[in-house]
Amino acid sequence: MVPWGRHLAALGYGVAVPRLPGHGTTWQELNRTEWADWYAEVERSFDKLLADCDQVVVGGLSMGGGLVLALAAARPRDVAGVVLVNPAVNTVRKDVLALPVLKHVVASFPGIINDIKKPGMDEHGYTRTPLKAAHSMMSTWRRVREELPKVTAPLLLFRSAEDHVVDPSSGRIIVSRVSSRDVTERILENSYHVATLDHDADMIFEESVQFVRRVTGP
Template identity: 65%
Template sequence: MINPLKRGGPAAPVEPTDPEVPRPFTAVAKPELTDGRRIGVLLQHGFTGSPYSMKPWGRALAEKGYAVEVPLLPGHGTQWEELNSLGWKDWYAETSRAFEKLRDENDAVVVGGLSMGGSLVLRLAADHPDAVAGIVLVNPAVNTARLDVRALPVLKWLVPSFPGIANDIKKPGVEELGYSRTPLKAADSMMREGWKPLRADLARITAPLLFFKSTVDHVVDPTSLEIIRSNVSSRDFTERMLSESYHVATLDNDAQAIFDESAEFVRRVTSADAG
């Protein structure tokens, strides 16, 4: 069978076995490094992934003095079968919990996400337009052009999973350590309960937005960028193309550029005179 979520790419993923893979990352604010203000950043991993793909980014921002939360989404970092018993509402609830923690403890909060993590933080920005100071997206997913996903509502009852979508990384020797299988019930929830309502609400998003897009991405097609660009109400919208990375760009050749440019973006949109 064809995997409706992947168009081909590098080596197949392996099951996460290192106990460090699913462990969330947390760092407290150091206002002495950020002009006396406490600034929080939420970074959310993608579908079938884990905090492992976001921790280098989180550590880089923590070194700048920002409070950072990299939560583990329910059903991730264990076995793919567990993910099939959960869905968008569970993932958004955990993302919201991390966001509220940062909101309570800091003066301003910026949200960022990879792939489905991008759609989760866009949902936050649509639901809390006055509380999100900025958005950083890395190959976010809100849509797919593949016609075969229309069969998911039926396929999910017949086939529990398809081959995995993890490890789309150009840099040799680097692995995302995501699931080896794509759970179809969970995938259907992401698209039907998550993406579809979000696309209808993108106009509610007004926060400054920094968008990183890999020129070659074997997981998320260009329609997500087109839809987000055309529908958000953000007047401050910056696109940055990544020519040396595939989908998991936070672990790929352009990772340092993401870390550096997002840190500058966070500084700019959360400064005392921003907005």
């Protein structure tokens, strides 16, 4: 997320890239947090930006996409726009049905990191996926999906044609259920899941700038 944030900041925008609880430390710490903790940090950062800036556009990658959609649904009058990169709000995988039981038996599974087509890139993710945290995320998705009709802000969605982490069902659900009248979906042909560090990153950054300029206006 940092290169994306730096690109916007270099153009003079006020930018916050919050470190969510349990992130950037250890997977064990992440396993002691849940969706409510992550959302609270997103909302705290949003409120600070709202106090300092004229208008605020929110953006998120993967799980972050679900978090900012939840925020946009809860506070439609405050969110000027939403930018999503391979957002996660659903999965068609059947093995996740075992998470409610597995999380009490096994602490973690091998991590799903660096799904990046561009050689030499590293997203600095955890080598293990904490199951309690994963279950908290996925069990909240249903509520996020139910709240999507409350999202009215302009929306820009970037979705990788080949994503080994989030399946296409999330994008389809978001586009079909939000109430936003201004919706743009862009397919990324040369990036995997972590597209903000991949071949299409520059396109994401530049089109995000154009989107922010358009939805915030003079």
